Amino acid sequence: MTTHLKESNHKNEMTEQMTMIQAINDGMRIMLEEDDRTIILGEDIGKNGGVFRATEGLQEKFGDDRVVDTPLSEAGIIGTSIGLAVNGFRPVVEIQFLGFIYPAYEQIMTHVSRIRTRSMSHFTVPMVIRAPYGAGIRAPEIHSDSTEILFTHMPGIKVVCPSSPYDAKGLLIAAMEDPDPVLVLETMRNYRSKREDVPVGKYTVEIGKGKIVREGADVTLIAWGAMVTIAEKAAEQAAQQGISCEIIDLRTLYPIDRDILSQSVQKTTRAVIIHEAHNTGGLGNDIISIINDTSFLYLRAPVERVTGFDVPVPFFSLEEHYLPTPARVLEGIEKVVHF
Amino acid sequence: MTTHLKESNHKNEMTEQMTMIQAINDGMRIMLEEDDRTIILGEDIGKNGGVFRATEGLQEKFGDDRVVDTPLSEAGIIGTSIGLAVNGFRPVVEIQFLGFIYPAYEQIMTHVSRIRTRSMSHFTVPMVIRAPYGAGIRAPEIHSDSTEILFTHMPGIKVVCPSSPYDAKGLLIAAMEDPDPVLVLETMRNYRSKREDVPVGKYTVEIGKGKIVREGADVTLIAWGAMVTIAEKAAEQAAQQGISCEIIDLRTLYPIDRDILSQSVQKTTRAVIIHEAHNTGGLGNDIISIINDTSFLYLRAPVERVTGFDVPVPFFSLEEHYLPTPARVLEGIEKVVHF
Amino acid sequence: MELDYPIKKIIDDKGFFIDSTYEKQINEKLVKEFYFNMMRIRTFDRKAINLQRQGRLGTYAPFEGQEASQVGSALALGSNDWIFPTYRDHGATLTYGADMVRAFLYWNGRVEGCVPPEGKKIFPPAVPIATQLPHAAGAAWAEKRKGTQNAAIAYFGDGATSEGDFHEGLNFASVFKVPVVFFNQNNGYAISLPIEKQMNSATIAQKSVAYDMPGIRIDGNDCFVVYFETKKAFDYARSGNGPTLIEAVTWRTGAHTTADDPSKYRSNEQGMNIVDPLSRLEMFMKNYGYWDEQWINEVNKKITNEIESAVDEMERFPAPNVDDIFDHVYAEMPAHLAEQKKTYLTHLRGTAK
Amino acid sequence: MELDYPIKKIIDDKGFFIDSTYEKQINEKLVKEFYFNMMRIRTFDRKAINLQRQGRLGTYAPFEGQEASQVGSALALGSNDWIFPTYRDHGATLTYGADMVRAFLYWNGRVEGCVPPEGKKIFPPAVPIATQLPHAAGAAWAEKRKGTQNAAIAYFGDGATSEGDFHEGLNFASVFKVPVVFFNQNNGYAISLPIEKQMNSATIAQKSVAYDMPGIRIDGNDCFVVYFETKKAFDYARSGNGPTLIEAVTWRTGAHTTADDPSKYRSNEQGMNIVDPLSRLEMFMKNYGYWDEQWINEVNKKITNEIESAVDEMERFPAPNVDDIFDHVYAEMPAHLAEQKKTYLTHLRGTAK
C-alpha cells in the first residue's frame, strides 16, 4: 500500500486496558493535545460527551471552541468543516449514526471528496468523519444502516472500519494525520464488547492494510467491524468439523488491501465474505472482483457471501434475522468446502 | 422476473421515428392523458420544457398544476412528491442531472425506498425519478456522474437505464405504472444520437429484463446506457479478428436480470463488463458476483471490466480519457479470449 | 424579534383566564376532553418509561411536559386530516386516533407499530429529523389538488429547524400555498443542545418571515391556546390561504430518551419555573368549577384499564414474523429476494430442529 | 415585508446622487476603478460568449447586467479575505485578482481554471447550487479562530435560497457569529424560474430574520451602493458581529448559459426598464465630471489588449495532461489507482502508434 503512515512499534510501551470507545476517546484526546489545528464537531459531543460517550470529557478539557456542539444539521457540519479544513484546521466530525449522514451526502460527494482534484491539490480537506454504524443494538429505525459502499464508490476519500480497541485508536490517529478525508466507521456492537491492551501513547495503524486475525488452511473468511466476531465464532464451529479457517479483518474498506486478500485466497483456495450490508451492491462484490482479478485460477469453489438481505434493515425486533449469524456463515463455509 | 408488467406486442401498431428524448416526452404525454393522478415536477420543466426538452410542450398541454415548475430544491421536490404519492398521486420527478440528486439522497434513502416496508405496505410511493446521467457531452463538473450504485444498494426502489428510444418509452411507462418507486437513468449521450421506430401508442418494456442486442459465441459483453454503443463498436472490431461477441443491454439495473446473464455467459464462457462508473464499487462487481454465483464452472477466464477510473469524473477536456472506449473494450475482449 | 412574537396565552400559570374572549368557547365538554386526553397520554408515557426500565420495552422517547401541545393541536384536527409525527409525538397520534397497542409495539421495535388504523391518515413517525415537513407539504398539496377541505399537520422539534428539510418544506408549502400547519414543539432542547446554541434567532416563529407565512408563538403548556391557535391555522389553511408556522413553547420534563442522562447537560433547577401543563389544567378546572372528583376518578380508572389492557395485548401480540422483512419491500417480490427469503427460511427450519 | 426592506440606492437610474452623504467618499480614483473593472469584465463576458459561438469555448454562463454587483462587492474585500463564487461570478473573481487565462480555461473544461494565483483565497466555483455557503461560513470561522481580521464572502443566486444548504449555512454563521458576508445576486431568474415562483417572500433580504442577522436590500446595478454596503458588512464582520445577508437586486441580461434560450420563458420586454449598470455609471461620470474620453479610450484599449492576449495564452496553453486525472485524487496514490494509471497510459501509448 501507498499511504505514508507506518504502523508504529510499541513493544516496550505502557498500555492500558481499554474498550473501543475509550480507545477512540483517547485517540482524539492525544491529537487535541498534540495538534492545535484539531477541532472536534458534532451533535451532542460537548457537554453530553456524545451519545456513545466517544468525546466524553474532551470539551471540559479543551474548551468549547475546540470541541464544538453544533446545530442539528449534518450538511451544515460537513459544509462548514470543509471551510475549516481548507483554511488550516483539521476537523473531526461525529455524525451521530451513519444513517444520519445522508443529509450531508451532497457535501461529501461533491466537495469533501473532490476539492483536491478540482483544485489540482491547491485546496485540500484533511477531515475525519466518524460514524457509528451497523445493527444489533436494538436501536430505532435508520440507526442501524451499514451503507459503507456509498463511500467506497467515491474517489477522494478513504474509509476505515476498525473492529478492536487497538485498531480503533491507531486507525483514528492515522485518519487524523492523513492529508485526505477519511471516513471512520465504528461498529456500535463493539464499542464496549471487549477490552484489550492499548498503548497509552500515540501510534498509528496503517490505512489500507488488512490483518490476519486467525490463520487457517482451508477457507478464507473476510469480514470487518462486528462481523469479525461472527466469523470467529463460525471458524470455531468449523474447526470442530476439521475445517481450518483463516480470517481477514479487512480494517480498511477503501483502498482495499488487495495483497492480503489474494495471498490468503491463493493459499486456502476458497473464500467466504461476511458483511452486514445488503447483498446486492455490497462491498462483498468488490472483494469477489478482486479475487476474480487476482486469483481466478486458484479458486476451487465460487466465493460465498453471507450478508444482510436485500431489504431495509428491519426494526429491531427482527434485526437478528437480517444480520449474518455464525450458523449462516458456517453454512457458507460448508458450501465452499463441499463444492 | 416477477414484475407484473408484460412487454406488449405491437406488430401491427403505428410507429413513428423518434429520438430517445422524443420517446420520453411521448411516454409522459400518454400517461398525463391517461391517468390524471400523473403529475410531473422538476426544475425548469414547465415553460422551458426541461434543460434537455424532455417535457417540451407538456405544461402548455396539461396545465401548470400537472406539469409543475418547482423551486430549486431537490430534497423539497422529492420530499413533497412523497406526500403527493402517499396521498393518491403519481409524481414523475425530473432531477436536472444525476449529479444534483445528492441533496435529495436522504429523502430517497430513508423514505422513498422504505415507506412501504415501514408501513407494512399501508403507504406506498409510486414515484418515478428521471435523471439524465453520464459523461461525454462536454458538460460542466458534477453534470457527468454515473453513480447508479447509490440506488442499486437501496432495497425498495428499482433502477432502469434504457439505451434506445423504444426502451426509453417502454420502460418509462412501465415505471409510471409500477406500484413502487423507480429511478430512470437517461444517458444524455443517447438523447438525440439516433432515431428509431417507436409505437405511437402505449406500451411497456418489462422492468427487470435485459436484452440481447447482438448474438455471439465467444464473449459476452455486458453494458447499459451509452456503453451499449461502445460495446457494439468494439464487437465490430473484434469480429474482424474473428471473435464473435454477444452483447447484453442490461436495461434494468435493479433488479438485475440474472437469467440473461447466466445463460449468455454459460454459452460464451467469457465476459467483459463495460460501465462508465468508477471501477471500485461499480455495478460491474455485482455482475461478477452473479456470474460467480451462477456460472463459476463455465468460465474460461476471469471476467474483465472496462470502466471509468477510480477518480472523480474529470472536467470535460479530459473526460474522453475517463470513459471506456471501443479500443479499451477490445483489449478487454482480447484478454478474456487469449487468457 | 422577540417583541414581535409575544407568547400568546389564554390561561395563566395559575389557571386563570388571561384572555377572557375565550370564556364562551370553552365549555365542560371541551375541558373534559382536554383533561381526559392529557391524563391519558401522560399515563401512557409514564407507563412506557416503566416498561422500558423493566426491560419490557426498548428505548423510549418520553413527552412528559408536552401534553398540552400534543393534545391541544391533535384535537384541532378534522378526522380526514393528515398527521406527520416524530418519534416523540405519540401523545398527538394517540389523541388523534392511533392504536395504543401499536404505539407500544413501535417502541418494541415492531414495524406493526407504524401501521395506522384504517382510514386514519397517520404517517409513521419520522426518525430522520425534519424529513417529514416536505411530506406534510406534499400530502396537503394533494388534498388541495383533489379539491377537498382536508389539511395536514407536521410535528417537529426546535432542533429540526436547523435541517435543510425544514427550510425546503416551508418554502414549498408557501410557494404552492398548500393547506399545512407546521407545528413546532420548542421544548428547549435537542438532546443536549439548548435552543440558544441551535439558533441565533430569539424565536422560531420569526422564521416564518422567510416564507411570508403567518408565524405565531404560543404557550405550549396552555392547552387552550394551543387548541384555538391550531384551529385557526387549520381554518386559514382550509380557506386556501396556505401554511402557518406555530411555535409552541414547552418543556421536555424528562430525558431525551430512556437512554439519555439529562443531568449531563442541564441542571435540576432548569425548567423548575415551568408549570406542568396538566397541573395548570387542573388548577383551571378548580378555578372555574370544572373539577369533579367523581368524574376524575372514573376517568383515571378508565385510563388505567385501557393502558393495562393495551400493555397486555401488546405482550400477547403474535411474535414478529420473519416473512415481514421480505414481504413489504416491493409490491411484487423480485426473484433474487424471493430466493434469499426461501434460503433463509429453509436455514431457519434447519437450525430449529 | 417589502416595505421593511426598501431597495437602497446611492445613485438613481440617470446617474444622479440620491444619497448625497456619499459624495465625499466617492472620488475620481474610485470611480475610475469601478469603470475599469466593470468594463473589463463586460468585455471578458462578451468575448467569452463570442468564443463559445465560434466553438473555441465550452458552454458559458454570462453575467452581463450583474457587473455592478460583482465589481462593487469584490472591490470591498481586503486582500486576505476569502471568496466563494459560483459559476456565474467570474466577474467578481477577476476583479478580486483571479487569473484571466485560467477563467477562460475553466470554461474550456480545464481543471487548471480552478487554481487561483498563489496567495489569493479564491475557491473554485461551486457548481452544486448553494453548497458554497457553509464553506464560506467555515473558512470565516477559521479566520475568527485564528484571530485574524479576515472575512469571507459567498456569492449565490436567488434560486440558491431554496436549497437546504442556504439555510444551514446561514444558521451556522449566525450561531457561531463568524465573519462572513452572504452576497445574493437576485437576478430575477434561476434558469427559467422567476423569483415569484422560487419563493413566496417578497424579498430575499427578509430571510435574514430567520437568523437574527442583518439583512439589507440594495440596488445591485448601482455599483456605489453595492460597494459601500458590502464594505459595511465586512466592517461589521471584522468587528466580531457576525454575518450579514445582502440582497443585490439585479438582472441577468442574457441567457442562463450559452446553451439556454431565454425566449422560451421570458418576453423581450422583461427587463427593458432596467438601466444597464455600466450605462448608469457612464451617466454618473458624465453628470459629475468624471468622464474623460482620452482615459476611456486608453482603458478600453488596455482591456482589449489584456483580453486578446489572455485568449491567446489560453489557446496556447499546454494541452490537458492525462496524468492529472489520476494525480490529484489523493496526496499519495493508492496502489490500485496507480495500476489503473499505468495500464491506461500504456494503452494510450499503444493506440497512439
Ligand SMILES: Cc1ncc(C[n+]2csc(CCOP(=O)(O)OP(=O)(O)O)c2C)c(N)n1
Ligand atoms: C438527520 C438526523 N440527525 C440526527 C438525529 C439524531 N437525533 C434524534 S432526536 C435528535 C434531537 C431532536 O431535537 P428536536 O428537533 O428539538 O426534537 P425533540 O427530540 O426535542 O423532540 C437528534 C439529534 C436524527 N434522528 N436525524
Ligand SMILES: Cc1ncc(C[n+]2csc(CCOP(=O)(O)OP(=O)(O)O)c2C)c(N)n1
Ligand atoms: C443542486 C443543483 N441543482 C440544480 C442545478 C442546475 N442549475 C444550475 S444553475 C441553476 C439555476 C441557479 O439559479 P440562481 O441561484 O438564481 O443563480 P443564477 O444562475 O441566476 O446566477 C440550476 C437549477 C445545480 N447546479 N445544482
Ligand SMILES: [Mg+2]
Ligand atoms: Mg427539542
Ligand SMILES: [Mg+2]
Ligand atoms: Mg438567479
